[in-house]
Amino acid sequence: MADDVTDTLPSPPPPPPSAHTGEGPGELRHNAIGFLDALVIGINSTSPAYSLAAVVGPVVALVGIYAPGVVLASFVPMLLIASAFFYLNRVDQDCGTTFSWVTRAMGPWAGWIGGWAIMMTGVLVVGSLADVAVGFGLLTVGLDSWAQNHVVRQLLAVLLILVMTAVCVVGTEASAHVQNALILAQVASLLAFAVVALYRVYSGTSTLGAVEPEIGWLNPFGAGGAALTGGLLLGVFMYWGWESAVNLTEEVKNSASAPGRAGIWSTIILLGTYLSVGIAVVAFAGPAYLAENAGEEEFIFALLAGQVLGGWDWLVLFAVSTSALASTQTTIIPSSRTGLSMARRGALPAVFARIHPRFRTPHVSTWTVAVVAIVWYLVVSRISENALLDSLTALSLLIAFYYALTGIACAVYYRRHLTESVRNFVLIGVGPVVGAGLLLWLLAESVIGMSDPAHSYSGVSWLGLGPPLVIGIFIVIVGLLIMVGRRLTTGAFWRERPSVADPDLVHGRVAHGSREL
Template identity: 25%
Template sequence: MSTGKAGLSKSLNAFHLWGLAVGLVISGEYFGWSYGWESAGTLGFLITTIIVAAMYTAFIFSFTELTTAIPRAGGPFAYANRAFGPTGGAIAGFATLIEFLFAPPAIALAIGSYLNVQFPGLDPKLAAVCAYVIFIALNIAGVKIAATFELLVTLLAVFELLVFMGVVAPAFSVTNFAANGWAGASAFSPVAIGGIFAAIPFAIWFFLAIEGVAMAAEEAKDPRRTVPKAYIAGILTLVFLAFGVMIMAGGSGDWSQLSNLNDPLPQAMIRVVGEGSGWTHMLVWLGLFGLIASFHGIIMGYARQMFALSRAGLLPEVFSKVHPRFHTPHVATIAGGIVGIVAIYSDSLISVAGMSLTATIVTMAVFGALVMYIMSMASLFRLRKTEPDLDRPWKAPLFPILPAIALGLACLAMLAMIIYNFEIFVIFAVLMILGTTTAALLRRKETATATAGE
């Protein structure tokens, strides 16, 4: 292994990037979101999802401006660093890192749960660890191999979601979907409105991590042309799938039976076609592709984020090492995997406020995402003012209205998240303080070393 800092390989086309955009997120259609039904009911959660989908659509159409103007592996870190300096860059960078480090263990646990449906004797946590080992190795093997694999499993995952919607459609009933649709409260009562806000992290899970394409921009062919195509096609694909899956699953029977499960889609299909049906077995096996697509893609994302932070001097230099043969950030990839495996076995430390381990990890990842979204939109406004002549191959449409909508909704979601998940927010804040403090100390050491060298 070399200790040098070789460059990243540029080998990804627009189709690869679309596969990454959808693949990063698509596990959110398979699990995680149904926890929102417990807080808000189906009707309340539908409203939450509409608001969050609007936020993400506005965000992606605006965020693409930054990605094409500054196509760097650090993504949001690079934008905030340019707009607000090292402190702003550190805040955005570590928030993104928390998002991408905490999402994979939740997905790995879901992979274990799906496999447990077929193999009841298999420990889901052991399966989750095995998933880490396999996909860390695949990520290290090369970005084009990893991205091509990502594209294939994403296509299979999209196909399977369409199959799911088609198979359960005959059992769909508006009456089923609307039954107790406000989670025991009356429509738009204070309790129901509170549930709508409390369900925000689980609606965000439908779309979380799509921004990870920005972290692959440095490895894309002609990112100024390919990234906008991938982002726009990706968000439209995900909006359609999110609403289709949620509505069809909720209307196929008693939705409350699915609200606390890591495998809601197989369970929804079982009650429609029976446990022994070939459709159910197909969903379990092909459903794994959706989880694998996101798991694999987010590993790519956290590795590039650690690489970029290290390259900028905000993390130890070791994390910016690139494999001499495969040109991938192998040390960062392995280090992030170790963090994820520790999280999987830290139930008593991570699971708080009576939430399941999966729900807690999802919420932690969402806190990181929201801080990153806020910093990214603030960076967009700042750079429009400070660098009006910056080459922008894509400009946010309806500026400043669309970015302002994304920023306002992200701030509203962040406030609601803090109110309804304060204990997890405290843990998130501690991690952010540790990260930014470490970055400040490393910068100070680097400055002192440079001064001494003079």
């Protein structure tokens, strides 16, 4: 019956050129990387060491010893949305991910604004990540005075963005090789820190207010509702970025399943990493010390490294530096691939759909994202360093929005198949919708909190509101203006109508660009 009903609905738009076997002049390189490469890129895109360093202090300030519980609770909506990415990728392997899926399920207007949100996350965060990579890199080699010199750090950060962008353009294989090396260095350093910290806790040699870990730390409700809400907002930022693995779907072997699996496993591995290192940090330093130094943000690891590792403190500094360095590169991927997907559907100017004839990468879209990100970084940095942190805070609005949109699109696109089995109903319907609901709730809480200037890093008022909310509103308004402009000047994309998942694809009777070897 579901098949009969589906046949009466408008057919979905034809698959993008890259969904066909063989590489045409406008296609990305097929089978460029495998599952493990995609997994590494998904993990590195979250910048685990940097995310931990940036979030541990503020979370502990909110919830105390229950910080590991908040990390665990934040994982739930991420896993549910990762399930949505997996199932949507099975029936549409498009590098535009959210943009393409939401367009097919809910129409071009919703799809366009979802794609815009993804592109803007790269613009907001790339400069900050490069700044952190440079700062911690200089601290690692003992050039503390350079790290404190804003001009030197900004020049090096811009140079780093250009180099990482060039690596992205040269090819996905080159990007994967760089990421593989960086993840090994990062994970090894983090594990060394965690093991030594816990050893010193149990041996009684901690120099700070050490507390032995307890199973009760995993209770996210221990600190109360208001504190949990604030902690979850920070926790979502920690996990954001894993979907870069899925943005590479057209370039991954077994693209119908491998990218989606890489996204899910990325969130699971991140949970293990965050819990182990988070517990070690809270146990070694104690909640009082972390709460007192919460304002140091990412430099909390710099404060603890010497205490834990002594002369080997450079390992932790190196971990944060490589973490931010890796994410500087991988964060460009979702934005550039989304720009490519939007351009070849006519949602953006065709120039962004150009593929480098030799490297088979979207070089115009990639360089555009990098240049706009550099301009944003330099302009906001001139306002103040706190303004740069405020622009990062605005990320939570965009992240929650397009993740929630994807979760809803999954249930809508598969709506004819949700009652076929309990698995479909739970993993494709209820799970993604619940994840979307949690994220929309966090989005509303973010807007309420950001409306108060006192809650921002800079503590100043922009138009009577907090700077992060003003930045978010500015991005939305610019996006709406561009979207309306495209609607008035182009036609084909805006005539696409919502559809449902093809039954043959859902049930595996045909493969949509799987390119399995």
